[in-house]
Amino acid sequence: MTDSRLAPVLDRIDADLQDALDRLMTLLRIPSISTDPSYKADCAQAADWLAKDLASLGIDAATRPTPGHPMVVGHGGDGAAHLLFYGHYDVQPVDPLDLWKTPPFEPELQDTEHGKVIRGRGASDDKGQLMTFVEACRAWKAVHGSLPARVTFFLEGEEESGSPSLIPFMQEHAEELTADLALICDTGMVAPGVPSIASQLRGMLKDEFTITGPRIDLHSGHYGGPGLNPLKEIARIVASFHDETGRVAVEGFYEGVHEVPEELKRQWESCGFDEKTYLDSVGYSQPHGEEGYSTLEQQWARPTLEVNGLWGGYMGPGSKTVIPSKAHCKITCRLVGDMDPDKLREKIRAHVAERLSPDAKVTWDSDLEGSPAAVMNTARPEFEAARGALTDEWDREAVFVGMGGSIPIAGYFKSILGMDAMLIGFANDDDAIHSPNEKYNVESFHKGIRSWARVLAALSDKG
Incomplete structure (x- = not known):
């Protein structure tokens, strides 16, 4: 794609x-809160609004029903490259x-x-981000009559509520949704003004357990001493999850973990x-993770085991002298x-069982939830092309x-x-x-639109 074709698109933006x-x-x-059933009609309204807006660009777009909130799917443009764009309209x-x-x-x-900001729920996550791509497509359409590549739009309405309809919908419509490359806008920049492409994402595992001792809460005068206290038991077990260096002490926990390549580590360092701003912003004076790794490595490339909730016994005002029956984590x-x-x-559960x-x-x-990490294939030429496009727009080298x-x-x-x-x-x-008080910088919105216009041009050359 020549610069002469891109320049009027940027002017139009x-x-x-x-x-x-x-x-x-x-x-x-539109208050499209997906997790609250009372906002079901609002989610449908947001989906309809997006489908109509895409249709105004000549995109063959429509809402698609699911057991939850509708998906928005659209197809448009032409060219050798076929891109899928994903965003979510729920908040x-x-x-x-x-x-x-x-x-x-x-x-x-x-x-x-x-600087100037857009203040409101969804401004950044993810409506503002989503619309940066749509507006880039609008400019291409207005100037040249078409998009520079084939684009499939895939907009979800349940991302903030666990995406229960997503996998079945993708499986059912796999042929329609498959493209050369998926583009996802639900992310950010590593620092203000530093354009960024995420090259790896951490996965997630959630679990919850209850330790039961006596069959009922006990009087601590009658059973204090001989009685097993589930709160003491769970505290001891939770303390065993990590050693004194911050390393997770569950046997086999680090199976499948790889060290960061030196080349990528150097890029992260620059x-x-x-680090100081990152820590100061939440009241920390130093990082508290696994020793021997930088703050960025701890955040991006090392696994964690976090205790998100720990409770049991009497939690009302005053005191109640009980040995509780149960403790939870x-x-x-x-x-x-x-x-x-x-x-x-399985390894974490075995660790707990062995210490009871x-x-x-x-x-x-019994509600199992987990997803593996994702590592992007940055060796594909599209990644370097996109990095160059972002560098040109922000006048600062884009980073993985x-x-x-x-x-x-x-x-x-x-x-x-x-894909x-x-x-x-x-x-x-x-x-x-x-x-509260979510915002999105107008600069992020404006330069985000220009960035996507450049990325579309760069990726259309790779088709």
């Missing part, structure tokens, strides 16, 4: 920015509402010390990440490399980064559709996604 912001504001006003609940400084579904443009693990969530679950005292019984949650979080759709594209995925987004760490 600049001229159309206010209209693009107005369209985003309209979408943000997180807004609680606690009293911490919002403006109504969450009455979006505003606001001036801040760091990516603009500010929720854990999650972030997975990397080739770690197998099912095998890891006599008269202590453990029961585990890791992500500490989990985006299961990237793995599903590979396991169900046999590699490329993750590009323009969110910042201070966007407060999932929190």
Whole structure:
């Protein structure tokens, strides 16, 4: 794709920015909270709005029913390259509402010390990000009458509520959804102004267990001493999950974990990440993870076992002198490399079982949930082409980064559709996604649109 063909598209994006912001504001006003059944009609409205907006670009788009909220699927453009674009139109609940400084579904443009921002639920996660791609396509269509590549749009309405309809829908419509490469916008930049392509994502394992001692709560005067206390028992077991260096002490936990290649580690070291700001922002003075690894390695490339909840006994006001019957614990693990969530679950459960005292019984949650890590195939020429396009737009070398979080759709594209995925987004760490006062920088929105226009041009050359 020549620069002469791209330049008028970028000019059109600049001229159309206010209209693009107005369209985003309209979408943000729809309270598409997927996890709350009372917002079912609003989710349907958001899906309908997107389908109609895509249709206005000449995309053959429609909502598709699922047992939950509808998918939006569309097809358009032509060319040798066939790309699938994924985003989600549903949003997180807004609680606690009293911490919002403006109504969450009455979006505003606001001036801040760091520039103009779009304030409202979904501004960053993921409506603002989603619309950066749509607006790039709009500009290509307006200037040249068509998109520079074949594009399949795949927009989900249940990402924030566990995506229960996603896998069955992908399996049923595999032939229609399969393309050369999947593009995912639900991500961000490693530092402000540093364009980033995620090269690896950590997987996730969730589990929960209860330790039961006596059949009922006991009077601590009658049984204190001879009685097994489940809270003491669970505290001892939880403490055994890690050694004094922060390394997980579950036997076989690190099976499938790989060290970061030196070349990639060097790129991470120069990516603009500010460790002090990262730690200071939440009140830390130093990292507390596995010794011998940098903060970025701990966040992006090392597995974890975290205790997310620990409770039991009397938790009301005042004191109640009981030995509780039960104690409870929720854990999650972030997975990397080739770690197998099912095998890891067995190892953790065995670790707990082997340490139980006599008269202590453990029961585990039966709602199993886990997904492996995803590693992107950055050897494909499309990745370097996209990196070059982002570098040109941001006037700063784009970098391949890791992500500490989990985006299961990237793995599903590979396991169900046999497709590699490329993750590009323009969110910042201070966007407060999932929190009150969510925002998205206008610069992220504007340059995000321009970036996608450049990436589309670059990837169309690789078809």
